[in-house]
Amino acid sequence: MQNRNHIFSSITLIAAVGLLIFYGFTIFSGRSGRDENPFEYDVDSFKGADSSLIHYAEVQSIDFEGKKLTALTLNFKDELIVAAGREIFRIDSMFQSSLWITTQYPVRCLATDIEGLVYVGLENIVLVYHPDGSKQAEWDDFPRQAILTSIAVGDSHVYVADAGSRVVHYFNNSGKLITRLGEKDPVRNIPGFVIPSPYFDLCIAKNGSVWVVNPGRHTFENYLPSGDLVAQWGKTSMRIDGFSGCCNPTHIAMTPQGEFVTSEKGLERIKVYSPAGQLLSVVALPEQFDEGTVGLDLAVDSKGVIYVLDPSRERIRIFGKKEVS
Amino acid sequence: MENPSNNSKVTRRRFMRDSVRSVLALGIGAVSGLLIGRSTKQNIVWQLDPEKCVQCGRCATDCVLDESAVKCVHAYDVCGYCELCGGYSKPDAHELDTAAENQLCPTGAIQRSFIEDPYFEYTINEKLCIGCAKCVKGCGSFGNGSLYLQVRHDRCVNCNDCAIARNCPGEAFSRMPSDRPYLLKGEQGLT
Ligand code: SF4
Ligand code: SF4
Ligand code: SF4
Numbered sequence: 216m217q218n219r220n221h222i223f224s225s226i227t228l229i230a231a232v233g234l235l236i237f238y239g240f241t242i243f244s245g246r247s248g249r250d251e252n253p254f255e256y257d258v259d260s261f262k263g264a265d266s267s268l269i270h271y272a273e274v275q276s277i278d279f280e281g282k283k284l285t286a287l288t289l290n291f292k293d294e295l296i297v298a299a300g301r302e303i304f305r306i307d308s309m310f311q312s313s314l315w316i317t318t319q320y321p322v323r324c325l326a327t328d329i330e331g332l333v334y335v336g337l338e339n340i341v342l343v344y345h346p347d348g349s350k351q352a353e354w355d356d357f358p359r360q361a362i363l364t365s366i367a368v369g370d371s372h373v374y375v376a377d378a379g380s381r382v383v384h385y386f387n388n389s390g391k392l393i394t395r396l397g398e399k400d401p402v403r404n405i406p407g408f409v410i411p412s413p414y415f416d417l418c419i420a421k422n423g424s425v426w427v428v429n430p431g432r433h434t435f436e437n438y439l440p441s442g443d444l445v446a447q448w449g450k451t452s453m454r455i456d457g458f459s460g461c462c463n464p465t466h467i468a469m470t471p472q473g474e475f476v477t478s479e480k481g482l483e484r485i486k487v488y489s490p491a492g493q494l495l496s497v498v499a500l501p502e503q504f505d506e507g508t509v510g511l512d513l514a515v516d517s518k519g520v521i522y523v524l525d526p527s528r529e530r531i532r533i534f535g536k537k538e539v540s
Numbered sequence: 541m542e543n544p545s546n547n548s549k550v551t552r553r554r555f556m557r558d559s560v561r562s563v564l565a566l567g568i569g570a571v572s573g574l575l576i577g578r579s580t581k582q583n584i585v586w587q588l589d590p591e592k593c594v595q596c597g598r599c600a601t602d603c604v605l606d607e608s609a610v611k612c613v614h615a616y617d618v619c620g621y622c623e624l625c626g627g628y629s630k631p632d633a634h635e636l637d638t639a640a641e642n643q644l645c646p647t648g649a650i651q652r653s654f655i656e657d658p659y660f661e662y663t664i665n666e667k668l669c670i671g672c673a674k675c676v677k678g679c680g681s682f683g684n685g686s687l688y689l690q691v692r693h694d695r696c697v698n699c700n701d702c703a704i705a706r707n708c709p710g711e712a713f714s715r716m717p718s719d720r721p722y723l724l725k726g727e728q729g730l731t
Contacts, residue, residue, distance in 0.1 A: 252597035254646065256677035258631045409658055411620020412684050431622060431658065451624055453631050460682025461622035481626065481682035507681070 261453040261482055262501040268455070270487075270496040270536055271521065273503070277310045277531040286512050287524045287531060288325040288333075290346075293516040296333060297524070297531060298322035303335065306531075316348055324376075326366035328388070334373065336363040341375060343390070354390040367419040372440065374425045378415040381408040383427055385440060396438045397427060405444050406432065414465040414480070421473060428467055433458040435467075435475065435492065448492030453482060456494040468513035468521070476521055478511035485511065485523060485534070498534050499523070584715040586702045589723050590688035592712035595673035595680070599689055602704045603671075609696035610671035610689050610704065612649070612664045615726030619686035621659035626682030627675035628652055628662055644678055646670070666692075686725065693721050 282299035289295055295306035300321050304312040316335075324336035331346040339361035343352040357363070362379035372393070375384040383396040399407025408415065409431025417427040420437065424445065427436050434449030450457040458464055464477035474495060475488045483506075485498035498521055504511070505527040512524040521534040588599070588610070599610035624636055628650050633642035638652055649668035653661050664687075671689055679687040691713075705713030716723070 252595075254597040254600060254672035254674045256595065256631075256644070256674050256681070258681070261631060411622055431620065433624075451636075459624060459631075460626050461620040461624065461684065463682075 258453065258482065261455075264455045264484075264497045264500055268494070268497045269500075271485075271498040271534045272537050273499070273532055274520075274535040275310070275533040277306060277312065277533075279304075279312070279529050279531070282529055284512075284524050284526045284529060284531075285322055285510070286325045286336075287514050287522060288327055289514045289516050289522065290327040290331055290333070291329050292331075293518075295514070295522060295531065296325055296327065298325055298335070303333075316344060318342065323363055324365050326368050326373075328368040329370070332368075334366045334368055336366050336375065338362060339379075341366065341373075341390075352390050354386065356390075356392045357384065362413050364413055364415040365417050367417050367425060369419050369423050372423070374417055374419065376415045376417045376427065378410045378413040381410050381415075383417060383425065383438065385425075393440070394442060396425070396440075396442050397436070397444075403443065405442075406436075411461040414462040416465065416467045418467055418469045418475075420469070426467070426469075426475070428464055430462040430465070433463060450492070455484075455486070455497065465509065466511055466513045468515045470515050470519050471517055472519070476513050476515055478513055478523065480509040480511075483508045483511065485513070485521065499532075504528075583718050585691070585693055585698055585718045585721045586696060586705060586713055587691050587716040587721055587723055588689060588704075588708070588712040589714065590676075590690070590712075590725060592710040593673065593676070593689055593708075594710040594712075595677040596709050597672055597674075598707050598709075599704055600670045600672040602707050604699055604703050605695065605697070607695075608671040608704075609691055611666050611669045611692050611695075612671065612673075612675060612687055613690045613724070614662060614664055615686045615688070615724065616661075617726040618684050619662065620684050621655060621661060622683060623658045623660055624682075625652070625660065625662055625679070627679030627687045631678075645675055646672060650675060662687075688725055690722055690724075693718075 279299055284299050286298040287295060297304045297306060301318045302314055303316040303322060305315045306312045318335060318337060320337040322335055322337060326334040333344045335342040339357045341354040342350060345351050357377060358380045360379040361377045363375055364378045365376035367374045371388050373386045373388060377384055382398055385393045385396055387393055397408050399405060408429050411431050414430050417425050419425055424437055424439050427438060429436050433451045434447050436444055437446040438444055453459040458479060460481040463479045465480050466478045468476045470476060473490050478485050483501045483504035486494060487496040487498060489495055508527040510526045514522040523532045525532050600608050603609050628644060629636055630642055630644045635642055640648060647668045647670055649665045651663045651665060655661050673689055675687045676689060679685055702713055
């Protein structure tokens, strides 16, 4: 009897130890803890940057809680204009916003000229507003498949990026279409825009030419109004000095010195490049954004302060250059 | 400058439909025509919502079948046919080519073929796919989100208590009527 009890206790003990080992194994192997993903898609090693490159810090933000932010621009007085769906807001110097205009369809892009006219891009129409809020013009000379994604206004002409048609429309400032730029043309060495999803930005250079992002090729291309492609640069890479994925950079803006500010999706980061394409500074890294944030529209004021539209956090985030100690 | 995150999915789909690549959108028909085998015994089947999936990897590890019933599906009409495909190439790939060491998929289940400069088509070899969702995460982060997972009803044995559903952190699994067993993306889908 004593022997049987002894055997029973031993079996119980062995079972208990076995169970403990099993649970220990499952916890440490991740099958119970469940946090380990053996198939993790890991881009963590690309999320950082050498601290010597980080020349900017976030200095302020403007909240738009509950608003689906879509576009921003700055006028010649450095006043911010922000679109959220069909609503356009003006922001005063105290960063107070007030509703300015409501459009019929969602606003996709904004731009201003030296007289304060505001150009509003809807899906396939450009509306031009006087600073007093009255509508001056409506341009609708776009192809059926147009999806307007960016506007840049020069002294006497306007460039409009159209992701749906994969061209840049070149207008005079009365809204007369002059020509279309960037269509694939092997004879003129024009590669054609590769735009897998509707991210297609441009900005105007001081000489009146236009820099256009070719997002599927990760390049910046410089076109003259004649349509000639005169310069390009770009680097495909997930590393800090390159662009990756199918449509990057998603947005660009130009500093007063003619440098490019860029934003990306996938690896949410803001960077500054020289006109020739050399990485100069990192403004913000993925850790400063919610994972999966897309649509980081950009603007730069006359002092070089960078404004970033963050649709995920529903705010405009302002980045200034750090003091050099 | 635009923020397409505000666009409706219909607009986004229209964008891709109108693009030149959409003429290649043939493959999704094959998905919608999938056989529903054993699982139709009951009137409801398990399916996962790709919009809720957070690509945790458990679809590969937790299915009661040795080879998971969950497979990757490709919505060709949503795909950008990118040369640098976040679902195909490893993030640190040295070359954007088909060399095994540069491929993201742990089983080499994605085939890449050149269409015309600079477009490439990506096709899932289902026999090799284990439903790990690695490509789904890569495509969703850097591409158009055209790669996604679905429970394949020609494989699923329709367990009463789906072992993956029980542990899915995205709560992506639900019961679907067996005559509408898939939650497809793109032209033929609901999203
Ligand atoms: S278990 Fe859920 S979250 Fe994880 S891969 Fe499957 S569907 Fe996605
Ligand atoms: S990465 Fe995973 S889910 Fe994608 S095709 Fe390969 S095995 Fe299937
Ligand atoms: S129901 Fe069963 S066979 Fe089907 S996916 Fe879930 S665990 Fe696998």
